[in-house]
Amino acid sequence: MGLEVQRDGKHSFVGRNDRGAEVRLGRTGAEGAFSPAELLQIAAAGCSAVTAEELITRRVGEDAKFRVAVSADRREGASELDAVHVAFDVDVSTLAADQREALAGAVDRAIERLCTVSRTLKKGIPVTESFPEA
Numbered sequence: 001m002g003l004e005v006q007r008d009g010k011h012s013f014v015g016r017n018d019r020g021a022e023v024r025l026g027r028t029g030a031e032g033a034f035s036p037a038e039l040l041q042i043a044a045a046g047c048s049a050v051t052a053e054e055l056i057t058r059r060v061g062e063d064a065k066f067r068v069a070v071s072a073d074r075r076e077g078a079s080e081l082d083a084v085h086v087a088f089d090v091d092v093s094t095l096a097a098d099q100r101e102a103l104a105g106a107v108d109r110a111i112e113r114l115c116t117v118s119r120t121l122k123k124g125i126p127v128t129e130s131f132p133e134a
Helices: 036-060 096-114 115-122
Strands: 004-009 013-014 022-026 066-073 083-090
Touching: 004 096, 022 036, 036 066, 036 083, 036 096, 096 115
Parallel strands: none
Antiparallel strands: 004 013, 013 022, 066 083
């Protein structure tokens, strides 16, 4: 099966993977659902979080909690995003200034090198569609 999105009602869809995970999709503002543009942003933030997790927990502590906020720039009426902004919120108060700077640099380098979503967005790739002929 891989990945799929299935319509289950008016403006209501469910995305699934073959491991049993599901996510609700809909138009912007649909109750209980993510819009596709929101999922793109969540993917960027999630990829950054997953990529940085070990670097953060190794320096801040194994049970460190952190949050990754994400936002996007979008021109009014545009059907595209102009930029995605990912911001880490992690308590680094136990680290010295040079340790905080080193951690921030390590996180940036790891994301630049390993985060599939951010790397793909920065690169820009073709997206193709197909539709049955008969």
